[in-house]
Amino acid sequence: MEHCDINTTLQDAGLSKTSQRVAVLSALMHTGIPLCVKDILDQIGPDCHVNKVTVYRILDSFKTAGIIREIPTDHGEKFYEMACSHNPLHPHFYCRVCRNLSCLPTAGITEEWLKRFRSGRESVESIVVNLSGVCAGCQTSKK
Amino acid sequence: MEHCDINTTLQDAGLSKTSQRVAVLSALMHTGIPLCVKDILDQIGPDCHVNKVTVYRILDSFKTAGIIREIPTDHGEKFYEMACSHNPLHPHFYCRVCRNLSCLPTAGITEEWLKRFRSGRESVESIVVNLSGVCAGCQTSKK
DNA sequence: AAAAGATTTGCAAATCAGTTGCATATTTAA
DNA sequence: TTAAATATGCAACTGATTTGCAAATCTTTT
Numbered sequence A, B: 001m002e003h004c005d006i007n008t009t010l011q012d013a014g015l016s017k018t019s020q021r022v023a024v025l026s027a028l029m030h031t032g033i034p035l036c037v038k039d040i041l042d043q044i045g046p047d048c049h050v051n052k053v054t055v056y057r058i059l060d061s062f063k064t065a066g067i068i069r070e071i072p073t074d075h076g077e078k079f080y081e082m083a084c085s086h087n088p089l090h091p092h093f094y095c096r097v098c099r100n101l102s103c104l105p106t107a108g109i110t111e112e113w114l115k116r117f118r119s120g121r122e123s124v125e126s127i128v129v130n131l132s133g134v135c136a137g138c139q140t141s142k143k
Numbered sequence C: 001a002a003a004a005g006a007t008t009t010g011c012a013a014a015t016c017a018g019t020t021g022c023a024t025a026t027t028t029a030a
Numbered sequence D: 001t002t003a004a005a006t007a008t009g010c011a012a013c014t015g016a017t018t019t020g021c022a023a024a025t026c027t028t029t030t
Helices: A006-012 A019-029 A037-044 A052-065 A111-115 B006-012 B019-029 B037-044 B052-065 B111-115
Strands: A068-072 A078-082 A092-095 A101-103 A123-134 B068-072 B078-082 B092-095 B101-103 B123-134
Touching: A006 A019, A019 A037, A019 A052, A019 A078, A037 A052, A037 A078, A052 A068, A052 A078, A068 A123, B006 B019, B019 B037, B019 B052, B019 B078, B037 B052, B037 B078, B052 B068, B052 B078, B068 B123
Parallel strands: A092 A123, B092 B123
Antiparallel strands: A068 A078, A092 A101, A123 B123, B068 B078, B092 B101
8 A cells, every 4th residue: 555656546536636635545545454434533633634524525435436445344333445456355354352453364355266156247346355253462351 | 044943043042032032033034135123123013013222132132142143234234144054154245226135155155265364363253255236136227 | 817617625413323221021030 | 929130112322424505625717
């Protein structure tokens, strides 16, 4: 993600460059892990004031443009990450203790694999593979 | 799911048999497709009045007991389905047009496959594999 | 560069799903 | 059946997301 350019990304997505979009985009680009709306707002900070509603709208437009991915957890949270070529589709692990979403190696989600259960008649716009439970770090204090 | 017995399921889960639990459980058992809370309430109908809050609490306890699975879509909806031996873990397809969640063939989600990206140190409590887009039926009227 | 039209943002208020507190009803166990 | 435990219903609350609308910012057209 670090490799991607903000200007190019916005341009290619057909979105005009506004300070708010740049703020949201760089938050997503410069953080390794997927972020939720709250994370994004915290990341942007009070310095570069961006309204919460605006963040929702920006995420919507980014998602529609296909430059970010939305990853819903089975605990009702939604996370966002860049969907550029440097960050190909991969599974995630959600820890219900520390409430962090981490990325798992890409291996396993292949066209080959998808063919196993796709009818081929639907148009697939997104794929989510999510494991959840308790992460290695939280195992000790597991409740 | 049809094959499963309500009494046995509740008993094995260590949950007492109440009319409300039976109502929710049979809604899930006797419907082929995964249901959301609204579907369940509709399914139960005004005849067998069950409070919305109660449905949430029942779903919680069923989920904790491991007799149902929760499937979140990337459109913010949550669906529920039986997790009994007659309905093994499988991927789902969510159509953003008709807003239906359908089941895909099980093939593909195997221990073998999971090993590809699991570190083995986390404890995995649930797995969600979700494709979404536009289903075959909605292709024609695709917007 | 100024004006007009289109797009984006911020704010306040509305909506919606899901939760909590508490009194009542139902179960379970003694 | 009686007491203790558990489950349900209702009303009010929470927190996340959405909507309406006016002000600000961009675009591009003269």
